[in-house]
Amino acid sequence: MPNAYSRAQMAHDDTDSIRLQKLLAQAGFGSRRKCELMITEGRVEVDGELVTELGSRVNPKTQQVRVDGSRVRVNPNHVTLALNKPRRVLSAMEDPKGRYTLRDIVGDKYERIFHMGRLDYDSEGLILMTNDGELSQHVMHPKYEVEKTYIATVEGRLSGTVCRRLVKTGVQLDDGWIKLDHCAIIDATRDFTMVKVVLHSGKNRIVRRIFGSIGFPVKRLVRTQIGPIKLGEIKPGSYRVLSQTEVRALSKEVGL
Incomplete structure (x- = not known):
């Protein structure tokens, strides 16, 4: 042998x-x-x-x-993208209702490419896409719960005390208790507060649900980072190909 x-x-x-x-x-x-x-x-x-x-x-x-x-992980047929999803774009490759989708942004250049996770229709920011099935499976698997960072603009004047409570004790939603890993106020006016949020959960509309449950509806939500991959300077409706160094860092994050 x-x-x-x-x-x-x-x-x-x-x-x-x-x-x-x-x-x-x-x-x-x-x-x-x-x-x-x-x-x-x-x-x-x-x-x-x-x-x-x-x-x-x-x-x-x-x-x-x-x-x-x-x-x-080096396969010349594999490609991984970082895409900046604008508002009112569906996190899907096609839509029977004819709404704008991720496919309309990336086109047909990459064979069998698919998104790893979603953002709701009115949210913006970073979505990762790949045709590497093993990487996709690991990134989306609940076992790994990749850390995600968001910038949320909420209605009302959010206090530091509330932020600390969301990290320390969290809130109870319909599907259980949830805590933030990090919460920091970036800016505030009388009517709105901009806050940086970090959490591992990938549950549907989780950031909107957390702040909505305590009386601070989210008016704008932008995802800026997934694991080691940052949104950076990618313009809305555009994307870039991740470097092998970035793919390696992402793979390590999810146990590959």
């Missing part, structure tokens, strides 16, 4: 194979020189076996590569 290194050597005959250090560089681990050092230091595994010799080749479609125990 060939070990991982001999299987890697056999990949020389595979047209989809590439040098191991090149794959690591493409995955965002640094320069090829740095990746070569990682290999010789014994930090890289191929199919469960250490590879310490330079020059080996691997097929990222069929072989599993790990660095320091973490999976390296």
Whole structure:
């Protein structure tokens, strides 16, 4: 039975194979020189076996590569997007009612791409999309509960005391108790308060339900971050392709 290194050597005959250090560089681990050092230091595994010799080749479609125990995910057919959803866009790829959807933003450029999670029709901000089924499954699985950050504008003058209570004790909704991980007032007027909210729950309309339950209806809601991925400067109705470094950080966040 060939070990991982001999299987890697056999990949020389595979047209989809590439040098191991090149794959690591493409995955965002640094320069090829740095990746070569990682290999010789014994930090890289191929199919469960250490590879310490330079020059080996691997097929990222069929072989599993790990660095320091973490999976390296490089598949040239996979793409992951960060999209800024405007208000009144449906978090779906199609709509029988003819409403504007995510498909209208990304078009047909990427095969089998789908959104990881949703934002309600009147909310805005970051949505992640991918055609990597394993990544999508992990990001949306309740087990991992990826941290999400929102900027909410609510009716009324919200006090710091209320913010602290939402973090410390939370509120009881129809489907149980829920607490915020973080709540901070950004700005306030007599009629409105802008607040930064961080929580792990992915329940439907959860931020609107939390503030609505205590008498502060949400007038505007923007999601600015999912795990390590930030909305940044993406304009509403636009998107960008995540770098391999970002995909690797997201994958690590959800146990891949």
